[in-house]
Amino acid sequence: MSTTAAAPVPIDVNGTEQVPMSRLAAVEFRKALDTRAGRWFAGSILGLCLVVLTIYAFAAPDSDKDYEDFLSIGGGVLGYFLPILVIMLVTSEASQRTGLVTFSLEPRRSRIVLAKFIAGVGLAATVMVLAAVVAVVGTVFGQLSGASPEWTVDGNLAFNGFVLANLIGIFVGFAIAMLLMNTPAAIVGYFAYSLILPIAVGFLGFLSDGFEKVAPWIEFNTAQEPLFTGDYQPTGEEWAQIAVAGTIWLIIPLVLGIQRLLRIEFK
């Protein structure tokens, strides 16, 4: 392949492979954990998981100390904090200005976006596995405190309540991070979305019956509740609510966020 512009001193790039996606993703994975903030945050999430489950092991009634109980509580703790790790991974490119280097080493930005998605999912998978291990520890503590726990895990809980709910959380983190591209703002935005919004919706639902019926269609946290409560198996209508609210709160922000990341000028 020759270039159309007849440059007097061309650089031969034919012998150079582009950076493989696996390497980009591995680098992004490493970047999430190689800073003091990243390492401490990941450690703290697991530490918090352990503390919460230990307290639960000694405080809860013996009949509620099955492995499933510990897994769903651990999943809940993760669900709140895992997206922040992803937010830091994305927003640091602008807030810590590492984007100058990242995007001059790989100017095709969409590849970096994909690498970050892969790294984020990989990160979530790693932390989930570790949390599942912590849940084992919690269950053993429960056993020591006198309970006789069940070790079986319902597939719906494992997939819907633990894996799917956390993956959704991570992609919400991606969307908020890319839209705001600023670490503190994105973290505040995330908590506004995950803590304040459901409370506001609950309050409005309390005031008006009509709103309570509409809420799961337009508020994503409310829509996701069937994933990690009850029998962990949303009904057809509940899946539809997840899809509708998910389009509003996840798909649209994610698309806008990616567009923004592809265009923004990293200064």
Add this chain to the structure above:
Amino acid sequence: MITVEGLTKAYGGFKAVDDISFVCQPGRVTGFLGPNGAGKTTTMRVMVGLTPPTHGRVTIGGHLYRDIPNPGRHIGVLLDASAQHAGRTGREILSIGAKTMGLPESRVDEMLALVSLNDTEARRRLGNYSLGMQQRLGIAHALLGDPSVLILDEPANGLDPAGIRWMRTLLKGYADRGGTVFLSSHLLHEVELIADEMILIGNGRIVAQGDKTSLLAMDTNVSSLVMSLDNARLITALEQKGYTAAPEGEGLRVNCAPADVGRVALEAQVVLTDLRSGAAGLEDLFLELTSDSQRDVLTEGATA
């Protein structure tokens, strides 16, 4: 080599870079000189694809930057040494760069040794680095992939005099081996000593370019600075020959070449104690050419 063709970058109505064209040749250090806000950084950002141009284009070795696979292996870039995560260690910053480019970890050690950052310093977080150390790390990062083109924005910024000399030797050696070096600075003395070729930019436009000799030749006002044991007699003798002499400092400024002054002094038998060319140096030229975009207006004679 780097080719800039009719490059314009406008932000709204403001033209940060206004229709500039130039070429950086391999084997030469090209200095990009201009006051703060003249458009140097914007030009460099367009070069490496971080900022899309409004008009025109930049090719490096015949390619647009975004078309170069694994660009770190061909082009070394340092835009801002402090634009790194403050919580990452120096070594880790180089390691993730090396990993992205597909280089072995041993390359990181080589680069740390090259820029004289020792093991203890490499283990410290960037947030604790001095400006000079950040700059060294940034240069190490730019050189990681053994590129044939270097693009460095204000690389000497924050280096101590020994560090500036070190960098000068490094970049000269790099260019002598056939590399293309393009570096910017707002400090003339830095560029004057290292650059083979200079491009002067002010208000987004190129005001002059060429090597040092051809730039100095732009100054057509011939003058000399002279001191003697009897200035009054020398003035009279000079004025008889039709030259004008005006007192300047402890001596005189004359509107002719030093040789003419020497001849007049010889004939008038005045003992000279100092005689040299009074031509404006590069600094005066630089200030004059970029005067439109200088923030501080210099009054005549304020600089001795």
